[in-house]
Amino acid sequence: MRHTTHLLYTLNVYTVCIVLRMTISHTLLGFLESGPCHGYDLKHSYDQRFGNDRPLHYGQVYSTLSRLLKRGLVEVEGMEPGGGPERKRYAITEAGVTDVTQWLVTPEKPDSYLQSTLYTKVVLAILTGRDAAKLLDAQRAEHLRLMRELTRRKTGGDLADQLICDHALFHLEADLRWLELTTARIDRLSAEVRS
Amino acid sequence: MSSAVLTAVGLRKTYGTTPALAGADFGISAGETVAVMGPSGSGKSTLLHCLAGIVLPDAGTIMYGGRKLSALSDAERSALRRSEFGFVFQFGQLVPELTCIENVALPLRLTGHSRRAAERAAMPWLERLEVADLANKRPGEISGGQGQRVAVARALATAPRVVFADEPTGALDSLNGERVMELLTDAARATKAAVVLVTHDPRVAAYADREIVVRDGHTRSMGAAA
Ligand SMILES: Nc1ncnc2c1ncn2[C@@H]1O[C@H](COP(=O)(O)OP(=O)(O)OP(=O)(O)O)[C@@H](O)[C@H]1O
Ligand SMILES: [Mg+2]
Numbered sequence: 001m002r003h004t005t006h007l008l009y010t011l012n013v014y015t016v017c018i019v020l021r022m023t024i025s026h027t028l029l030g031f032l033e034s035g036p037c038h039g040y041d042l043k044h045s046y047d048q049r050f051g052n053d054r055p056l057h058y059g060q061v062y063s064t065l066s067r068l069l070k071r072g073l074v075e076v077e078g079m080e081p082g083g084g085p086e087r088k089r090y091a092i093t094e095a096g097v098t099d100v101t102q103w104l105v106t107p108e109k110p111d112s113y114l115q116s117t118l119y120t121k122v123v124l125a126i127l128t129g130r131d132a133a134k135l136l137d138a139q140r141a142e143h144l145r146l147m148r149e150l151t152r153r154k155t156g157g158d159l160a161d162q163l164i165c166d167h168a169l170f171h172l173e174a175d176l177r178w179l180e181l182t183t184a185r186i187d188r189l190s191a192e193v194r195s
Numbered sequence: 196m197s198s199a200v201l202t203a204v205g206l207r208k209t210y211g212t213t214p215a216l217a218g219a220d221f222g223i224s225a226g227e228t229v230a231v232m233g234p235s236g237s238g239k240s241t242l243l244h245c246l247a248g249i250v251l252p253d254a255g256t257i258m259y260g261g262r263k264l265s266a267l268s269d270a271e272r273s274a275l276r277r278s279e280f281g282f283v284f285q286f287g288q289l290v291p292e293l294t295c296i297e298n299v300a301l302p303l304r305l306t307g308h309s310r311r312a313a314e315r316a317a318m319p320w321l322e323r324l325e326v327a328d329l330a331n332k333r334p335g336e337i338s339g340g341q342g343q344r345v346a347v348a349r350a351l352a353t354a355p356r357v358v359f360a361d362e363p364t365g366a367l368d369s370l371n372g373e374r375v376m377e378l379l380t381d382a383a384r385a386t387k388a389a390v391v392l393v394t395h396d397p398r399v400a401a402y403a404d405r406e407i408v409v410r411d412g413h414t415r416s417m418g419a420a421a
Contacts, residue, residue, distance in 0.1 A: 141417040
């Protein structure tokens, strides 16, 4: 049991890291389109707009910039005496602009959610003779609790907060509607699962 | 949690052979907003009507401010509804012949205020709901969303202890609906009014402090506010 949880956690963190790394490099490139700047400025622009509760580490910024440098998407435009990454001014290259454009115009793959943990839990609860309706209610309460929290944050926030919270709220709402529908169909589902 | 203003225990109500409520419980405190959710036909509106003294339950007890609702006469119950409760419904609640300011002033006039005093008290509510510029228009001349804001202003103008709202944003798009919810819950918290909010919409329910779910005439209370 503990093993599975740990594995899931690792997987999760791993996925988050990859996704984050991909968007970070494109985001930094995008910032550089409005003019050359230092890693320090990039970190601050990022934290201010997208950081939320997770500011970038300087290490992440400089490792991203060195990858971009290797791929020819940025170049060092000026260097103050002393050396070290924090002294360099970076500029976007032609190839860099093409890369950002490509990323922006390519639609994201919608998640299909076909491997829903919630669905698996409901079926397993039925199979093992546990109370699936109770499980759904508990999940529903948890979802609505988070929705209340995001709503509070949204009403006190600026437009950027509102958009970020709304995105999360719409996804939670979709889950919640699924939970309601499944609750309404629990008897039928039980009959099918047990047959 | 502070003391309850309105509580109900074991409510039952049957229409003909249809059991609308089959043992529903409820409780709400001053300044609290509670979302009442649940499938269509589960008994949400019936619960709200019973709590507001519009419909008498077949069994069960409702206590409001230390008084048993069922022990009051019809006249006492209507007086209570006029002076201590506010109502917002989904549609058609404004009087079409009256202007917006007259609509908001109406419940105050019914509780004995002069026309001038009632309209003077009504105006800040139109302002608070961001529709002061519509004061002299009639309901037929404004949009549904604007009408709903006027209706919320009217529900709050008598400084009610409890506001009953049945799908108050049901006819609005989500941007307008959420703004109305924000204004309603803000005003209610500021005036310490309790709000009983019936809604299908989880995003609307998320403006409440907690939720209860009605299924087949039974209430289930879900997680309280964190
Ligand atoms: N005045 C009435 N006369 C006869 N039956 C009624 C009356 N009011 C409600 N009912 C019945 O009682 C049950 C509960 O109705 P209620 O209006 O409380 O449901 P609801 O949860 O508000 O539904 P909705 O989400 O569709 O508004 C339903 O079966 C309904 O048909
Ligand atoms: Mg109803």
